Amino acid sequence: MPIPGNFLSESTSSMDPSISGWTSKLNCTLLMGTGGRVGDGCLTMRSVASGEMQCQTVSAYSVIAGTDYEAFADAAGGTVPERIGIRWMTIRNVEISISWSQTTAAASASWHRIAVTATAPAGAVRAQVLFSSTPAAGAVSSYLENVYLGLPIRTVGNLLTHGAEGHEQATNWPYVSAVNCSVSRTTPAVSWPTINYVGGGAVATMTVTANGDASFRCTEQPTVTPGQEYVASSHLNPPTSGSTAWLELRFYDAAHSQIQATRANLAPPGTNYYMQSVSDVAPPTAAYASVAFGLTGATAGQVLRTDTSAITIAPVLVTGSVVPYSDTSFEAGVGTWTVTSGVAVLARTSPWAPSIDAFYAMTVTSATATSSVIRSGRYPLPPGEDSFRSSMHLTVTAGGWTLTRGLRWYDAANVSLGVTSVAASPAPTPGWWHLIDDHVRPAGATQVAFEWTVAATTPASVMRFDVGSIWAALPTxxxxxxxxxxxxxxxxxxxxxxxxxxxxxxxxxxxxxxxxxxxxxxxxxxxxxxxxxxxxxxxxxxxxxxxxxxxxxxxxxxxxxxxTSTVTISLADRNECWLKDPGNPQRNLRALVKAGPNWQRPIAQAEYRVRGRRNSVVLSDARGGLEGGLAVWTRSDEEREALHWLLDSGNVLLWQAMPGMGVSDMYVNVGGVDEARVTPYAPEPWREWQLPLREADMPTTVGVAGSAGRTWQDVLTENSTWEDVLLKYATWEDVFLNRPIEG
CATH class of the missing domain: 2.60.40 (Immunoglobulin-like)
Structure with missing residues (x-):
C-alpha cells in the first residue's frame, strides 16, 4: 500500500519489483534483497571497502525552501548501525547541504525505523533521500525498504508541532528536565508496524539522576478552549521494574502558570513501547496545555523513553454522547465510577487485557455472590430532547452476573429524580456484548448517570466494561x-x-x-x-x-x-441544468441552458471495395457514445469565473437536467470551449458558452476531494501567521487539500 503523501514512487519506496529508483553514491554496490516487510523485496547496500557507504534516490523531488520535510525508512543490519538523510539541492542539482538523522544507537538485524525531519534551506528546490552506514570492512550489508519523503506525517489534530511529536527534528527540540533527571534525543533500534507512519526514529530519553521520583516536560504550550475535553497521549518505554511510568496532561492560565494536572499511570505488559493516554476537561481559566512524563519510585540510572506525543481534542466514540472520554474508555482509571453499595470493586484492567477502545477497560469484581450498585458521575444533558439511549460493552471473564441496567436522573440542584431501568437479566456470555437500552427523560432532569445493580451469581465473579455512552435517541x-x-x-x-x-x-x-x-x-x-x-x-x-x-x-x-425514506431534488427553473465535478463538488455550477445538443454517435469503420461487386464490405467497431454541443449562458462575472474554475481541471463532469427535457443524466468529457459575448456592449455580464460534450463512463475511483482528518488546528500548528498561510498556498482549496505552492 503506498504511503500517503509520499513523493517517492511505490517501487522506489517498497523496492518491489526492482531497486531501479536507487543508485550508489559512495563505496557501495546495490543489490535486490529479499525478506522485506511491505513486499518481498528490499534494498541491499553492500560496502566495497571499509568506511562510510551511501546510496541515494535516482530522482530528485521538488521542495520549497523554508518548509519542513520528513524522510523515514525501515532499516536492518546486524553488523553496523545506519542513518537516513535529506540532500538539499539547487535548481541546477548542486548540493547545498545534507540533513542527517541521528545514527541508530546500535546495529540491529531486526527491521527498525530511522527518520529525520528538517527545514529546506534557502535556495533548495530539489531533494533526494540518502541512506548511510559505516562498516569496518568490505562486503558488509545494510538493508532498506518502506521509504518516505514528503511533508511530515502527524497525528490528526495534534496541537503539538511535529518536532514535539516525532523528535526527528534536532533544532528547537522542546523537551527539558523537570525533576531529578537528564533528557536527550536518542535513536534506539525500535521496530514499528510498517503502516505506523507517525512513530519511529529519534525518541525523548529521560535518565534518572538519583533514587526517587523523576520527570520531564514539553515546553510547547498550545492554546486550548475552557470546557473542551482534551487527550494527551504518547508511547512510553518503561524501565524493566521497580518504578511506575506515567503521563500527565497539564493546563495553564493566560500567565502560563500551571492550574491543573491529570495523570495516568502506565500498566505495561513488558518493556516495549506502549501507548498511554490521559484526558480531562480544560478548566474555566485554562489558556494553554502541555504534556509531561515521569517515573514514580525510580532508581538512579533508570531510563524512560517516549515517542509520538500528542495533545488532541478528545475523540467522540459515540456521536452525541454526553459521557466524557475519561468515563468512556477508562484509559487513565475508572473515571467517576464508584460503588454506592455492596462489595464490588472497580479497577482499571492491569496489565493490558482485551478491550473495545484503545488499551484499557474497567473491571468489576465481586468476592461474594451478592448484589452491588455501581454508579458513574453526573453528565449534563442537552436541552430539548426527551428520549435517550444508553449503551455499554461488557464481557464476563469469571463467574456469572445478573444485571439491572439503568440511568439515574438529576435536576439542576443535583437532586435525584429517580432511576429508569430495564428488567433484570443474566449477563450474556461468552465474549464481548453491546448492551443498549432506551430511556425517557423525566421532567426537570438536566443531568444523568449510569446506575447498574450487578449481582454476582458465584463468588469471585469478574466482568469488564468499556465504551459506555448516553446520547439523544435520534433516527438511525x-x-x-x-x-x-x-x-x-x-x-x-x-x-x-x-x-x-x-x-x-x-x-x-x-x-x-x-x-x-x-x-x-x-x-x-x-x-x-x-x-x-x-x-x-x-x-x-x-x-x-x-x-x-x-x-x-x-x-x-x-x-x-x-x-431510508424517499426524497426528491427539485430545480425551480427547468431551463437550468447542473454541471458537476464528481470529485470536487465545491466547483459545481447551475447554468442556464440556451440549447441542448444535437447528438451524434460516431463509429470506427473500415470499408473494402471488392472488385466486380456493387456493395463494399464494411467492418465496424462498436458504435461510440453520444457526442454533441451544449450551449449555456452565464449571467454574471461570478458565474463566468465559476464555470472557468469547473472546466479548468479537465475532469469528467456530470451533466444533469430535469426530467422531460429530452436528456438523461450523463457523465461527459468537455472539449475545446468557446466563450462569446451576447452583445457588443462591454459591461454586459452575460456570456454564451459552447461546450462540446462527449459521453463518458462514471468515474469509479474518484473520491470527493477533501481531507477527512485535516482541521484548522492543523493549519494553526503548521503555520505561525496568516501571512505564512497566504505565501504557502495559492487558494483556500489548496489550504483545505494541503497542496502548497511548488517551486
Missing amino acids: GEVEPDDSTGSVRVTFRELDLGEALTLWRVTPDGRRTLVRGTSGLLSGVTVTSTTMVIEDYEAPLGVPVYYYMEALAPGATLAENRT
Missing part, C-alpha cells in the same frame, strides 16, 4: 435534499466501528447505483465513526430516490441493512 437513518446544491445529505447513526459499509442510491425502477465517498464509491469501506454523513451530489433531479445501506461485521457472512 435520515435523508435531506438540498435544492440549492443539487444534493442529498444522507446520515446514518449508531454504526459499529470496523464494519464494512456499502451504500446504494435506488431509483423508482429499482436500479441501484453506488454512492460516492471521500475515497471513491462506497463499497465495503471501513466504518471509522458511529455517525456517517454523506453528501450525494450525483442524485438525479426531479426523481424520487431512497438509499439502501449494508454493513458487514468482520468475519460475518450476513450484513445488517437499513433503508
